[in-house]
Amino acid sequence: xxxxxxxxxxxxxxxxxxxxxxxxxxxxxxxxxxxxxxxxxxxxxxxxxxxxxxxxxxxxxxxxxxxxxxxxxxxxxxxxxxxxxxxxxxxxxxxxxxxxxxxxxxxxxxxxxxxxxxxxxxxxxxxxxxxxxxxxxxxxxxxxxxxxxxxxxxxxxxxxxxxxxxxxxxxxxxxxxxxxxxxxxxxxxxxxxxxxxxxxxxxxxxxxxxxxxxxxxxxxxxxxxxxxxxxxxxxxxxxxxxxxxxxxxxxxxxxxxxxxxxxxxxxxxxxxxxxxxxxxxxxxxxxxxxxxxxxxxxxxxxxxxxxxxxxxxxxxxx
Numbered sequence: 412x413x414x415x416x417x418x419x420x421x422x423x424x425x426x427x428x429x430x431x432x433x434x435x436x437x438x439x440x441x442x443x444x445x446x447x448x449x450x451x452x453x454x455x456x457x458x459x460x461x462x463x464x465x466x467x468x469x470x471x472x473x474x475x476x477x478x479x480x481x482x483x484x485x486x487x488x489x490x491x492x493x494x495x496x497x498x499x500x501x502x503x504x505x506x507x508x509x510x511x512x513x514x515x516x517x518x519x520x521x522x523x524x525x526x527x528x529x530x531x532x533x534x535x536x537x538x539x540x541x542x543x544x545x546x547x548x549x550x551x552x553x554x555x556x557x558x559x560x561x562x563x564x565x566x567x568x569x570x571x572x573x574x575x576x577x578x579x580x581x582x583x584x585x586x587x588x589x590x591x592x593x594x595x596x597x598x599x600x601x602x603x604x605x606x607x608x609x610x611x612x613x614x615x616x617x618x619x620x621x622x623x624x625x626x627x628x629x630x631x632x633x634x635x636x637x638x639x640x641x642x643x644x645x646x647x648x649x650x651x652x653x654x655x656x657x658x659x660x661x662x663x664x665x666x667x668x669x670x671x672x673x674x675x676x677x678x679x680x681x682x683x684x685x686x687x688x689x690x691x692x693x694x695x696x697x698x699x700x701x702x703x704x705x706x707x708x709x710x711x712x713x714x715x716x717x718x719x720x721x722x723x724x725x726x727x728x729x
Contacts, residue, residue, distance in 0.1 A: 421481040444674035446490035448542035454671040490542040524701035539594035574614040596631040597647035597666035598654035
């Protein structure tokens with residue numbers, strides 16, 4: 412069957428309409444945490460009684476695809492691990508020189524203080540699933556804690572870069588680094604986490620830094636699988652994977668995926684971990700100092716903007 416492209420009309424069958432109602436109900440239930448990945452939608456449907464099979468997951472993928480193309484589901488409600496944009500230009504067009512002057516007749520206050528200058532540790536969140544980064548960033552942004560996808564962090568180059576950044580922070584600000592790590596609980600996910608921790612320790616030992624980086628496993632853990640009644644992933648332990656034998660021997664079964672955690676539960680968990688890793692009293696003091704310093708900057712800018720308006724002959728009431 413040829414895959415539909417672009418925008419398309421679609422008249423789903425009755426059975427599909429029932430599934431679409433359930434998909435929409437999940438998206439509306441977790442509206443506060445949008446966009447969700449298709450796999451997060453899938454696990455929420457499984458929790459409501461739908462089958463936990465690869466065939467059903469592929470069906471959910473296809474239905475979400477078609478529903479977005481025909482306008483039944485907003486594109487912005489589903490997160491794909493696609494193009495990531497950084498930088499670029501925003502062009503502003505004007506109808507006349509006067510329009511340009513009216514757009515640029517004042518300097519704006521973009522002052523932001525470094526909230527973490529007084530923190531004993533620099534805190535960052537690493538998540539294996541790139542599609543979950545925007546959702547996690549919304550809670551982390553409240554404390555200006557960065558969030559990144561760690562899907563490629565088993566790379567030696569990337570791990571050394573993280574170590575080098577931590578070393579610079581130690582030498583410049585006397586700060587250790589805490590990395591809050593989220594990933595699947597399966598042979599691959601456990602191996603990735605342990606490999607990162609071992610490399611960080613080895614790098615630090617070579618330069619006599621102890622401690623330098625603390626890699627905390629925030630999720631997913633065996634205890635959380637039990638506590639949150641996470642649906643196991645029977646395909647997570649593959650006999651062909653050499654890491655599976657160690658996973659089984661250490662009694663780490665069952666395997667489960669990070670995206671099986673309900674979004675609201677995960678957000679609460681990450682917020683608590685961030686607040687536990689930070690000195691919140693010092694953070695609140697930095698926030699208050701920023702408010703005061705921003706007001707000082709605005710007072711100075713008001714004086715400069717008054718001069719600019721006079722130079723361009725712009726009446727403030729125009």
